[in-house]
Amino acid sequence: MSNPNIILYHANWSFCSQMVRVALLEKGFSFDKQHIRLCDQYPEGENIDKDYLAINPLGTVPAIQIDGNTICGSEEIIYQLDKIDSNSAYSLYPDNVNEDEIRKWASDTTITDGVEFASTLGTIMPVFSSPLLQYMIKQLPFSSIMKILLKHPRKDRKMIFIAMYFGNPSKKIPFMGVNNYVDEIIKLEKLFSDGRDFFYDTFSHVDINLMCVFNRLIDLGLEETLSYKTPFIRKYWENLKSRNSYRDGILNYYTDKEKMLLSEYYKKNDSSVLKAILEQFDKKYDEK
Numbered sequence: 001m002s003n004p005n006i007i008l009y010h011a012n013w014s015f016c017s018q019m020v021r022v023a024l025l026e027k028g029f030s031f032d033k034q035h036i037r038l039c040d041q042y043p044e045g046e047n048i049d050k051d052y053l054a055i056n057p058l059g060t061v062p063a064i065q066i067d068g069n070t071i072c073g074s075e076e077i078i079y080q081l082d083k084i085d086s087n088s089a090y091s092l093y094p095d096n097v098n099e100d101e102i103r104k105w106a107s108d109t110t111i112t113d114g115v116e117f118a119s120t121l122g123t124i125m126p127v128f129s130s131p132l133l134q135y136m137i138k139q140l141p142f143s144s145i146m147k148i149l150l151k152h153p154r155k156d157r158k159m160i161f162i163a164m165y166f167g168n169p170s171k172k173i174p175f176m177g178v179n180n181y182v183d184e185i186i187k188l189e190k191l192f193s194d195g196r197d198f199f200y201d202t203f204s205h206v207d208i209n210l211m212c213v214f215n216r217l218i219d220l221g222l223e224e225t226l227s228y229k230t231p232f233i234r235k236y237w238e239n240l241k242s243r244n245s246y247r248d249g250i251l252n253y254y255t256d257k258e259k260m261l262l263s264e265y266y267k268k269n270d271s272s273v274l275k276a277i278l279e280q281f282d283k284k285y286d287e288k
Helices: 015-027 074-082 099-108 121-138 142-151 155-166 173-192 205-219 231-241 244-249 256-268 272-287
Strands: 006-010 032-035 063-066 069-072
Touching: 006 015, 015 074, 015 121, 015 205, 015 244, 063 074, 069 074, 074 099, 074 205, 099 121, 099 205, 121 155, 121 173, 121 205, 121 256, 142 155, 173 231, 173 272, 205 231, 205 244
Parallel strands: 006 032
Antiparallel strands: 006 063, 063 069
């Protein structure tokens, strides 16, 4: 097998970039990468510069070029990567599972355009992340906010960033996701109660997404929600963390900047969202 020419445009801490890096490692591809300094974290805001917008007109990461062909969005990138012959002995889309079912679960565990926030496990993550996002945005100089206002191609992102820079909308936003999050975790706990190691018989696209979802919960101080009354989820998470791709595709991309940002955020953040989630778990289990 000859490795295709792959260039990944990504950001270190980007939720969806993590998914694609893990997929590339699991499939055994070598690849070049270009780090894009996102406008919500860096004054440079490279994702809304004309050079990157020529690659991805939406100004989001990840994007990938495979032998000169550009694909955007983690869900489609991973799907297309799996179709390429690789050194991997297995497919991220197991043959014994309906492909449409896998794609539905993959969509539900990532951030999908057009899907209402907090309606799926994947779209709950940006809702829970909103206080951290707001904290990052408030660190930016005013000139960066003006650049976002003038150059960002997505009106919805502009409005969110402006609201967070001048106001405090994230105080209430995370609580929008609490009820659905608990329902989704209970659903997964029931699925893994049969002792399985992975979502399907073998490691798949869905496992990649859940690895990144669970890791983001750690970033947000919500890891306890993966073990509170959910022993099978806890075992599954330990299994995911043991994979080399978790270390090499996620943990190794936390630079001093990300570590310092998270440390400073923890000092200012309260535990009200965690408390609300655990209370909802108690309520759901008491109803059984």
